[in-house]
Amino acid sequence: MENTITSFSVISEKALIGKNVQIGNFCKIYDNVSIGDNTIIEDYCIIGRPTGKKEKQLVIGNNSIIRSHTVIYEGSIFESRLETGHHVLIRENTKAGENLRIGSYSDIEGDVIIGDYVRFHSYVHVGKGSKIGNFVWLYSLVTLTNDPLPPSLIEQPVVIEDGVVVCVNSTILPGAHLELGVFVSAGSKVTGNIPAGRIVTGNSQIVGHVSKLINPETGLKHPWMNHFYTKYPKETHERINLLREKILTTYKTKE
Amino acid sequence: MENTITSFSVISEKALIGKNVQIGNFCKIYDNVSIGDNTIIEDYCIIGRPTGKKEKQLVIGNNSIIRSHTVIYEGSIFESRLETGHHVLIRENTKAGENLRIGSYSDIEGDVIIGDYVRFHSYVHVGKGSKIGNFVWLYSLVTLTNDPLPPSLIEQPVVIEDGVVVCVNSTILPGAHLELGVFVSAGSKVTGNIPAGRIVTGNSQIVGHVSKLINPETGLKHPWMNHFYTKYPKETHERINLLREKILTTYKTKE
Amino acid sequence: MENTITSFSVISEKALIGKNVQIGNFCKIYDNVSIGDNTIIEDYCIIGRPTGKKEKQLVIGNNSIIRSHTVIYEGSIFESRLETGHHVLIRENTKAGENLRIGSYSDIEGDVIIGDYVRFHSYVHVGKGSKIGNFVWLYSLVTLTNDPLPPSLIEQPVVIEDGVVVCVNSTILPGAHLELGVFVSAGSKVTGNIPAGRIVTGNSQIVGHVSKLINPETGLKHPWMNHFYTKYPKETHERINLLREKILTTYKTKE
Numbered sequence: 157m158e159n160t161i162t163s164f165s166v167i168s169e170k171a172l173i174g175k176n177v178q179i180g181n182f183c184k185i186y187d188n189v190s191i192g193d194n195t196i197i198e199d200y201c202i203i204g205r206p207t208g209k210k211e212k213q214l215v216i217g218n219n220s221i222i223r224s225h226t227v228i229y230e231g232s233i234f235e236s237r238l239e240t241g242h243h244v245l246i247r248e249n250t251k252a253g254e255n256l257r258i259g260s261y262s263d264i265e266g267d268v269i270i271g272d273y274v275r276f277h278s279y280v281h282v283g284k285g286s287k288i289g290n291f292v293w294l295y296s297l298v299t300l301t302n303d304p305l306p307p308s309l310i311e312q313p314v315v316i317e318d319g320v321v322v323c324v325n326s327t328i329l330p331g332a333h334l335e336l337g338v339f340v341s342a343g344s345k346v347t348g349n350i351p352a353g354r355i356v357t358g359n360s361q362i363v364g365h366v367s368k369l370i371n372p373e374t375g376l377k378h379p380w381m382n383h384f385y386t387k388y389p390k391e392t393h394e395r396i397n398l399l400r401e402k403i404l405t406t407y408k409t410k411e
Numbered sequence: 412m413e414n415t416i417t418s419f420s421v422i423s424e425k426a427l428i429g430k431n432v433q434i435g436n437f438c439k440i441y442d443n444v445s446i447g448d449n450t451i452i453e454d455y456c457i458i459g460r461p462t463g464k465k466e467k468q469l470v471i472g473n474n475s476i477i478r479s480h481t482v483i484y485e486g487s488i489f490e491s492r493l494e495t496g497h498h499v500l501i502r503e504n505t506k507a508g509e510n511l512r513i514g515s516y517s518d519i520e521g522d523v524i525i526g527d528y529v530r531f532h533s534y535v536h537v538g539k540g541s542k543i544g545n546f547v548w549l550y551s552l553v554t555l556t557n558d559p560l561p562p563s564l565i566e567q568p569v570v571i572e573d574g575v576v577v578c579v580n581s582t583i584l585p586g587a588h589l590e591l592g593v594f595v596s597a598g599s600k601v602t603g604n605i606p607a608g609r610i611v612t613g614n615s616q617i618v619g620h621v622s623k624l625i626n627p628e629t630g631l632k633h634p635w636m637n638h639f640y641t642k643y644p645k646e647t648h649e650r651i652n653l654l655r656e657k658i659l660t661t662y663k664t665k666e
Numbered sequence: 667m668e669n670t671i672t673s674f675s676v677i678s679e680k681a682l683i684g685k686n687v688q689i690g691n692f693c694k695i696y697d698n699v700s701i702g703d704n705t706i707i708e709d710y711c712i713i714g715r716p717t718g719k720k721e722k723q724l725v726i727g728n729n730s731i732i733r734s735h736t737v738i739y740e741g742s743i744f745e746s747r748l749e750t751g752h753h754v755l756i757r758e759n760t761k762a763g764e765n766l767r768i769g770s771y772s773d774i775e776g777d778v779i780i781g782d783y784v785r786f787h788s789y790v791h792v793g794k795g796s797k798i799g800n801f802v803w804l805y806s807l808v809t810l811t812n813d814p815l816p817p818s819l820i821e822q823p824v825v826i827e828d829g830v831v832v833c834v835n836s837t838i839l840p841g842a843h844l845e846l847g848v849f850v851s852a853g854s855k856v857t858g859n860i861p862a863g864r865i866v867t868g869n870s871q872i873v874g875h876v877s878k879l880i881n882p883e884t885g886l887k888h889p890w891m892n893h894f895y896t897k898y899p900k901e902t903h904e905r906i907n908l909l910r911e912k913i914l915t916t917y918k919t920k921e
Contacts, residue, residue: 305626307639343855345598371815384817560881600853
């Protein structure tokens with residue numbers, strides 16, 4: 157990146173900008189912003205867009221990468237190593253843990269709580285008020301809804317616990333609760349409470365335990381922490397292994 | 412917003428710009444454009460993009476908000492209080508009534524007619540030539556198609572009447588006609604003519620009348636005008652109530 | 667387009683830019699780029715974004731149109747007449763033939779091979795490593811996946827042969843192989859090998875041969891090359907007709 161902080165970007169003097177931060181061309185950085193050290197903000201980004209309300213500061217942790225054409229409102233807090241894809245939108249009052257990765261064109265609608273090491277692929281829509289645990293995966297086109305009688309003023313956001321995987325093009329209906337390590341297969345529509353460790357498919361049909369998900373060619377099987385922990389930093393391996401064991405326990409005791 | 416009209420934006424001197432208009436940074440405003448009073452154009456927007464054809468003027472009504480990274484072609488007319496989300500695309504020859512709200516990443520493909528107080532959530536794709544009535548709701552990932560034998564040169568756009576609600580991730584197939592107040596549940600695929608006031612689910616399966624849609628916890632029920640009219644301005648309440656009564660009539664006389 | 671190459675755009679002096687190229691405002695053109703003659707790059711585009719790896723040059727062929735807010739990484743090769751919609755993302759190491767057209771908000775994830783005259787509509791997500799033949803159509807919200815045990819390190823990209831049509835909101839599951847001229851109806855979920863010329867619907871259900879797809883009102887029928895070849899340039903008509911005949915052969919000999 158050959159960017160410098162000054163080229164065509166409009167940066168508030170009130171913004172708190174850490175050491176060794178790179179800001180691309182054509183960016184807009186507002187007042188109510190704190191950007192951590194070693195963070196990269198690519199071109200055409202809006203950081204700290206005002207909401208018109210009295211919001212908290214937008215805090216972006218150290219070592220983050222905000223890819224081009226991303227818009228982040230004021231009032232959210234991201235711990236270190238946030239990564240956004242291109243064309244991402246994040247509304248106010250989102251609180252996310254370590255190393256959240258958000259795929260391109262994803263839309264986080266605000267008042268959302270997200271744990272550590274969560275990954276979203278592209279076009280993920282996280283409805284207002286959703287609660288998402290640690291080490292969760294939401295694949296492309298996954299939508300977390302929140303209105304059970306649309307349109308209404310009732311809000312029943314989705315709750316997703318640690319280690320859950322929601323595959324491509326699935327819709328999580330209002331008030332659904334996916335317990336620890338649930339696996340939602342592609343194109344599902346999920347409602348109600350899904351017990352820990354279960355596979356869900358179609359219209360909320362439970363079809364077994366995740367430990368039965370095996371790739372015949374490689375012999376690899378779920379919970380995904382069995383084979384995929386290597387993609388996370390070493391300091392997380394113990395947490396991931398504990399999560400794996402907890403999910404395996406849900407099989408032994410109940411089935 | 413601390414924007415001024417001049418900062419890095421490229422604005423044609425031929426564009427007609429109303430009183431008290433705010434134009435963000437890095438915008439591009441073309442010749443064939445009229446922007447109403449008190450309108451806000453946020454950053455990275457293209458307003459009045461030429462089509463290469465001889466198009467009518469792009470008219471954006473008073474008190475509108477065009478959020479960042481939006482592209483609107485020339486040749487469309489929007490009455491007052493248009494609101495777009497971020498990253499929206501609107502092609503030429505769209506005609507929309509009062510207070511259209513278009514969610515982020517939505518794509519209006521042109522030659523479309525839209526009534527008053529219509530709301531689209533994110534990633535809504537409105538196929539070329541669609542006709543949409545008043546007080547309609549299209550939720551995230553809803554697609555209105557128009558080619559019955561893809562790819563072909565046949566165009567059978569969708570018709571959606573007043574008060575219709577289409578829930579998340581539903582596809583409306585070419586030539587479908589959703590009559591007054593129809594409710595399409597999440598993840599449906601709708602074809603043919605759906606009689607007024609009906610609930611549709613799955614593959615165009617009609618499963619009852621909207622007045623049976625009740626939220627058990629709150630007791631609120633459809634038609635949604637029962638409980639949601641308060642979110643519209645006072646001058647619309649009589650229209651909304653008449654629409655509600657018309658939809659209720661479709662139950663009494665036919666079931 | 668009244669653009670000139672210099673207005674606010676940041677263009678590397680090392681980029682190879684052909685004759686009669688138009689570059690919009692607020693663009694970013696990196697070093698490792700070759701742009702063919704008569705190509706138009708619209709506003710807010712990033713061309714040749716570095717990957718941090720040692721990548722090949724990004725080559726964009728003659729007579730291309732890159733619409734606004736598009737991001738193309740270095741390391742890909744596009745033959746002439748590439749067209750992107752608005753807000754498109756193309757990652758590194760994509761190799762595409764003549765006249766690829768990519769709809770708005772589409773996301774090509776890299777290491778992809780694409781033939782000649784391929785068309786994607788909006789929000790198409792092409793997973794890493796996909797192989798796509800000539801004259802293929804992918805409609806809105808089509809996703810080509812590649813991980814059979816998500817999340818895992820196994821990669822089983824999709825293979826799509828010449829003349830295939832995948833309708834709106836369909837998901838092609840990891841390792842699926844759509845043979846010559848297959849037609850996937852709207853909202854399908856496709857896995858495994860689909861024999862040439864077949865129609866697929868729902869959960870990979872084969873329901874007949876494409877030559878049975880008829881529009882009753884016009885009498886037009888598939889293969890689509892019957893009626894749609896006129897939309898391609900004359901020099902392709904013989905190729906299209908040969909493809910049509912090959913697809914018809916799959917009916918005669920097997921059913």
